[in-house]
Amino acid sequence: MTPVLRVATVGNPNVGKSSLINAIAGSNLSVGNWPGTTVDRLSISFELDQVHVEWVDLPGTYSLAGATSEESITRRELLTSPPDVVVNVIDAGNLERNLGLTLELSELGLPMVVVLNLVDEARAHGIEVDASKLSDCLGVEAIETVASSGQGCAEVKAALLRASRGRALVEYPEYFQAAVRQLDEPNRWRAVTLLSEDVPGLDSHEQAQRLRRQLELVQDPFLSVAEARLKMARHLTCDVEVRIDRGVSRTEKIDRLLLHPLLGLPLFLVGMLEVFRFTYEFSAPWIGFLDVVKGVLSSWVTSWGLAPLAQSFLISGVIGGAGTVAAFSPVLFLLYLAMAFLEASGLLARTTFLFDQVMKWVGLPGRSLIPLLLGFGCNVPAIYSTRILPNLGDRLRVALAIPFMACSARLTVFVLFAAIFFPKTAPYVVLGLYLLGLLLGLLTALLMRRFVPQDSDRTGIMEMPPYRFPSWRAVFRQAWLRTYSFLRDAAGPILGAVLLVWFLHQVPAGKPENSLYAGVSRALTVPLAPLGIHDWRLAGALMPGFIAKEVVVGTLGVSFLGEEPVAAGGLGEGLGQLATGFGVALQETVLAVPKLFGVPSAELPPDESPNGLSAAIGRACDSAGALAYLVFLLLYTPCVATVAAVRSEFGNGWAIFSVIWQLSVAWLAGWIAYQVMA
Amino acid sequence: MLAELLEALRVRPRTRNELLLLLQASPGQLEAALFQLSRGGYVDRAIPEQGSCHSGCGHCSVKNFCPGESAEETWRLTDKALSRVAPPA
Known part of the structure; x- marks a missing residue:
């Protein structure tokens, strides 16, 4: 039987614990340049010299006695299922602060290996740590690493099998x-x-x-x-660390600009706008190309001469559903690419500092911005990441605010509607919706302060990670993994929902506008009429949107295009259209590069005939109704998974309250938007 | 270090820079000490109230939104610390 070695990584937040495991085991644990990337116990396993290694990545902690839920996870793991080896990861540039935890671990008496990570950054700051001297002092092996490049990881791997117990060095009174x-x-x-x-x-x-x-x-x-622990940490640091003054660091120089009292916020807003312009400008050509693909496939199906019901099933159900799933990929990949760059570079963490005062205005610590920003990717993990906040009241208020953050699934609807109704100002409309969500989320947190019980205020220290230029490989890999994970989990439900909507359109047999689906959707137009939404197909798409926003565009496709006749097309003609469409998408992608760096053009867009779905939606309401629809879609319940996350973290009562609150805010804000625009 | 830090904050809330100068400590040392005291519930961050700010913003209406304020990270003793840290005889 293969012997098993249980290993656990323990260290302060943002010292590269997950990066180290990824470098050693070739795994794909989520990494980011901000404290709190890992909020739960994650584990991977691999073989090492005929030993089966089970490696647990624990959330970052400054002390084994910490009070946050992440710190409790780490403490519980070490006390109730003590690993065979503790790998204590230390930021070599912040030795004294990191040693506090190391001294506690030594007292715990488990075999340990100390990893001095980020030695490259420490050297760039003029800090040199003598690893062998530290090893002598602690009585355990200390190894220098740069986990992001794999430097020193082979040595860590080898040291696992010969780990020893550290000496309890602290002398108490x-x-x-x-x-x-x-x-x-x-x-x-x-x-x-x-x-x-x-x-x-x-x-x-x-x-x-x-x-x-x-x-x-x-x-x-x-x-x-x-006091005794601090004294020992100081003593050890003095013994093993040498500092050379290298003047103002690169990070400090950049921070002087980005965290400037006056320039900081405008620069942040410009940065956010660029992220949305990048996502919109580069994804639009490829969404257009995917429409061409759908059109060609539909024309081929039409040319087979199938029975009307079978033809409708294949075109509206299967191709429409698969097309909806595919249309997500460019938008999501580009958004995740931008987010991965911001996370890994350290820019995302700066926003917490920049917004510290704003967050304080709503009575929340600056770090609560991180779950809110994560909500722009997906609300579900964002709600779980509120665990980085020590105060239960703060956690609940942030969790109630997160559903207003426009997740990436909503972005596809924004992009579609903005292109149809606001072609000249589409990126600004999308940015405006994001900011509106953020504003209403913060107002929710502020309002809930009166109703949510508050613990005693225990403000922590905000850590600013240094700037790191991320490796493009890591950024692309992160973006691809997130896109793939989203599509893998969402493809089935999206396709299923689109097929269900298609089926409901067919019952009873006859015209779609007389179907069961249309009947329920028409009833929904009554409460939505004050928002300028009178078309049953628009109102109906909000129902499956309650299950997941990913299915809204697909549902609209089935509802609207079910009535659009598709012309038959030959194989050669279709291949020609695909080649032309690909060439156009490529050309538009290249042309999008200068658009990113210039002032947005105020010229009228080129005269393009819109595709079938866009044209049909364009006829379904006016621009005021479209804006109200987008605002309602932004603010009402994001998906059942988000409700389930709130329920699992805070209980049934708060989950029900959050749904009612979101529907009320969405209706009211949509009504105001319609009144203002109309 | 902790005793000196508590004594410095007993007199009045102080900014991080003031504490660094007063205690002749390195930023890492001060950070570690503030972390320990914050964890034990002895100190917390003080938020300047409207009109009592020392940074020259005066009654500026957007002072509470200004990120420049957070650069002046100010620390104070909690009620728990005040009840335990006796003034010097």
């Missing part, structure tokens, strides 16, 4: 040491913690409580322990 000796607790870290503080999940017992009361008569044991 004698009054405290005596109590530790008296306490009937063999594990030193447990003993020290029980005698100095209350830690959730660490059960105290009568003897510990009695000893602690006695200690408190002498001095505050928490302060004694903290």
Whole structure:
């Protein structure tokens, strides 16, 4: 039987724990240049010298006694299922702060390997750490690495099999040491913690409580322990670290501009606009090309001369559904590409600093912006990432705000409608919707402050990661993995929903406008009429949109194009159209590059005949109704998965409340948008 | 270090830069000490109230939105610390 080695990575947030595992095991754990990338216990396994290694990636923590849910996960794993080896990842450029956790781990008494990561950045800042001296002091192997490039990872892998227990170096005051000796607790870290503080999940017992009361008569044991650990961390740092003054660092120079009191916010808004222009300008040609593909496939199906119902099933159901799934890929890939670049470069983390005051205005810490920004990708993981906030009240308020963040699934509808109704100002309309969602999310958080119970305010330290130019390979890989994961999970439901909508259109047999689907959709136009939405096909698409926004465009396709006749086409003619369409998409992509760097053109767009769906939607309502529709779509319940996430984190009551709140806000904001535009 | 830091904050809330100068500490040292005290509930970030700001913004209506304010990271003792840290005799 193959022996098993259980390994756990432990370290401060944003020191490269997940990057290290990815480099060693070739895995694809999510990495980002901001604290809190890993919020849950993740594990991977691989073979090493005939040993089966099970490696657990634990959320970052500054202390084993921390109070946040991520810190609890790390503590619980180490105490209840102690690994065979702890890999303590340290940022070599922040040695003194990182050593606090290392000293606690040494007291825990588990075999350990210390990884001095990011040594390249430390050297760039004039910081040199003597790894062998640190190794001698701690009594465990210390290895220098640059996880992002794989440097030193082979050495870490080899060290796993010969890991040793570290020395408990911290010398506590004698009054405290005596109590530790008296306490009937063999594990030193447990003993020290029980005698100095209350830690959730660490059960105290009568003897510990009695000893602690006695200690408190002498001095505050928490302060004694903290002081002793800080002193030892300082002592070790002085011993093993050499600093050379290299003047103002690159990160400081860039921060002076990007975090400037006056220039910071405008630069952020310009950056956000560029992200949307990048996504819109580069995806539009390829969405157009996919429409050409759908048209060609439909014309080939028509040429087969099938029975009308079979032909409708293939064109509106199968090709329409698959086309909807495919149309997501360019938009999502480009948005994820931009997000991956922002995350890995350290720019995303700056937004938390920039918005610290704004977040304080709504009574939230600056780091709560990170879950909100993640919501622009997908609301579901964003709600789970609220675990990075220590205060339960803050977590709930951020979770109630997240559904207003326009996730990438909503972007496809925005892009479609903006191109139809606002062709000259499409990127601005899309940006405006994103900002409206952010604003209403923040207002929700502010309003909920009155109703959500608040814990005592425990403000933490905001960490600014250094700027790193990300490797293009890593950025593309991250974008591809996220796009693939989204499509893999969403393709089935989208196709299923599109086929279901097609089926409901056919029951009872006859014209689609007399179908069951049309009947329910017409009933829905009554509450939506004040928003300028009178067309049953637009109103109907909001129903499957409640299940997932991914299916809205597909449903619109079935509802509108079911009535559009498709001309038959030959094989050669179709291939010719595909080649021409591909060439046009390629040409438009190249032409989109200068558009990114110039002022948006105010000229009228070239006279293009819109495709079938765009033309049909364009006739279904006016621009005021379209804007109201977009606002409603932005703000009403994003998907059932988001409701399930809120329910799992905060319970049934808050999940039901969030749905009612979102529907109310969406209707009201849509009505205002319609009144203003009309 | 912690005792000096608590004593410095007992007198009045102080900015990070003030604390660095006062304690003659490195940024890493101060950060580690503030983290420990913040974790124990002894210190927290002080948010300047309208009209009492030292940075010269005065009664500016958008002062609370200004990111320049957050550069002046100010720390203060909590009620818990005030009840435990005795003033010098």
